[in-house]
Amino acid sequence: MxxxxxxxxxxxxxxxxxxxxxxxxxxxxxxxxxxxxxxxxxxxxxxxxxxxxxxxxxxxxxxxxxxxxxxxxxxxxxxxxxxxxxxxxxxxxxxxxxxxxxxxxxxxxxxxxxxxxxxxxxxxxxxxxxxxxxxxxxxxxxxxxxxxxxxxxVEAVEGITRVPRHDGPLRVICVGKLMQPRKSQDKLIEAMEDALQSGHATLTLVGSTGTATGAAQAHYNKLHDLAKRSNGAIRILENIPYSEMPQLYARHDLCVLPSRNEPLGTSPIEAMAYGTAPLVTTGCGSACYITHRKDGFVVEQRSVPALKAMMDELIASPELVAQAGRNAAETAKGELxxxxxxxxxxxxxxx
Incomplete structure (x- = not known):
C-alpha cells in the first residue's frame, strides 16, 4: 500500500x-x-x-x-x-x-x-x-x-454490481461527443447494422452535446435519425453526469470507441474497471493500454469492414467477450x- x-x-x-x-x-x-x-x-x-x-x-x-x-x-x-x-x-x-x-x-x-x-x-x-x-x-x-x-x-466505484449478460444480445456502449464526427459512431452503427436488425446486439450511444453547425450538426442529426429507424436497438443518452457512468458501464458487455485520430479516448478504459471489455481503433491513443484479444480488442481505424468483422466475431463468441472483460478488470486494478x-x-x- x-x-x-x-x-x-x-x-x-x-x-x-x-x-x-x-x-x-x-x-x-x-x-x-x-x-x-x-x-x-x-x-x-x-x-x-x-x-x-x-x-x-x-x-x-x-x-x-x-x-x-x-x-x-x-x-x-x-x-x-x-x-x-x-x-x-x-x-x-x-x-x-x-x-x-x-x-x-x-x-x-x-x-x-x-x-x-x-x-x-x-x-x-x-x-x-x-x-x-x-x-x-x-x-x-x-x-x-x-x-x-x-x-x-481508473477505478470501479464501490457498490456497483456488474449485470451479467446471460443469453441476451451483446450489449454495446459507445461514449463520445455526439457532435464530433471523428468519434465515428455512425461507422459503428454501419458495422453493427445486421446484428442490430437481427436482435443479436443493442447499442447505447452516450455523449455530451452543445451548439454546433455544419458537419458537427449533420453528424448529430444523422445519429438521431439512425436511432429512430432502429426499432429500439439504438438508444441515445445525452449529457449524462460522470457519476452515473459506472452503472451504465456495468450494464454493458463491450465499450467501443471507433474514433479516428483520437488523442486519447478514456471511456473504454474507464469501462474496464467494471469488467466491460474495451474495443478501440488504432486511431485511439488509449489503444496502448489494451493487449489485443486478452483484455480488449483493437482494430484498424477508418475501416468499417475490420470493425464489422471484429463485431461479428464477438457477437458469435460471448465467452471471448466475457473473458476479455474479466481480464480488463484485472488490468484496471493493476497497471491502470x-x-x-x-x-x-x-x-x-x-x-
Missing amino acids: THKPTTPHSILFVVPRFHTNIFVATKALVKSGYKVSVFAVSSRAEEDHSIVQPVVFGERPSLRKLRRAMKQADPDLVFLRTSRPLSYLVAHMCSFGRRKLIHYNQRPLHFPRKWYEIWEWWLQGLSAERVTPRLGNDLSQPADRYATYLPWP GPQTFVKRVETLLDR
Missing part, C-alpha cells in the same frame, strides 16, 4: 477543464494523503467535484485571484497542460526553479521533440520535462528523453490502478 506522506505534498493540476480522465487521479492522490488542487479555464455540468473543487478562472484570469489561489495551493509539483492564458501565467510563477513544474500533453512517449521546442522552454526558465498518458503506436521510434509515461488511472498511479507520481516528486 502506498504510504501517506508525513508532511503532505501539494499537487496542482492546471487544465482547460476538470476532465473526467483526471478525476480518479486526483481522488487517488487525496486518498493517499496528498493535498490536491485543480485550476481550470472552464467547467462543465457533467464533471464530478465531490473530491476536489476546481478553481475556475475563465478566459481572462484575474492575476489577483490567481496569486491568491497559488498561495493557498502552495504546490510542490505542478502538472501543466496548455490552457492559455492560464497555463502561461502559472508557468511564469513557476519559472527558474520557483516550483517544480512538469508539462502534460498527449503527445506519445515515442515521439521525440525537436531541439528548438526544448530550448523554447529552457529560455523561459522552465523544465523540458513532461508526462504523457500515451506510449504511441510505433514503439520502434526512440522515446522522448525528457518524457515520462503516466497513464491516468490508483495505487500504481500514486507510486509513479511519487517517483516524479523524488527526482
Whole structure:
C-alpha cells in the first residue's frame, strides 16, 4: 500500500477543464494523503467535484485571484497542460526553479521533440520535462528523453454490481461527443447494422452535446435519425453526469470507441474497471493500454469492414467477450490502478 506522506505534498493540476480522465487521479492522490488542487479555464455540468473543487478562472484570469489561489495551493509539483492564458501565467510563477513544474500533453512517449521546442522552454526558465498518458503506436521510434509515461488511472466505484449478460444480445456502449464526427459512431452503427436488425446486439450511444453547425450538426442529426429507424436497438443518452457512468458501464458487455485520430479516448478504459471489455481503433491513443484479444480488442481505424468483422466475431463468441472483460478488470486494478498511479507520481516528486 502506498504510504501517506508525513508532511503532505501539494499537487496542482492546471487544465482547460476538470476532465473526467483526471478525476480518479486526483481522488487517488487525496486518498493517499496528498493535498490536491485543480485550476481550470472552464467547467462543465457533467464533471464530478465531490473530491476536489476546481478553481475556475475563465478566459481572462484575474492575476489577483490567481496569486491568491497559488498561495493557498502552495504546490510542490505542478502538472501543466496548455490552457492559455492560464497555463502561461502559472508557468511564469513557476519559472527558474520557483516550483517544480512538469508539462502534460498527449503527445506519445515515442515521439521525440525537436531541439528548438526544448530550448523554447529552457529560455523561459522552465523544465523540458513532461508526462504523457500515451506510449504511441510505433514503439520502434526512440522515446522522448525528457518524457515520462503516466497513464491516468481508473477505478470501479464501490457498490456497483456488474449485470451479467446471460443469453441476451451483446450489449454495446459507445461514449463520445455526439457532435464530433471523428468519434465515428455512425461507422459503428454501419458495422453493427445486421446484428442490430437481427436482435443479436443493442447499442447505447452516450455523449455530451452543445451548439454546433455544419458537419458537427449533420453528424448529430444523422445519429438521431439512425436511432429512430432502429426499432429500439439504438438508444441515445445525452449529457449524462460522470457519476452515473459506472452503472451504465456495468450494464454493458463491450465499450467501443471507433474514433479516428483520437488523442486519447478514456471511456473504454474507464469501462474496464467494471469488467466491460474495451474495443478501440488504432486511431485511439488509449489503444496502448489494451493487449489485443486478452483484455480488449483493437482494430484498424477508418475501416468499417475490420470493425464489422471484429463485431461479428464477438457477437458469435460471448465467452471471448466475457473473458476479455474479466481480464480488463484485472488490468484496471493493476497497471491502470490508483495505487500504481500514486507510486509513479511519487517517483516524479523524488527526482
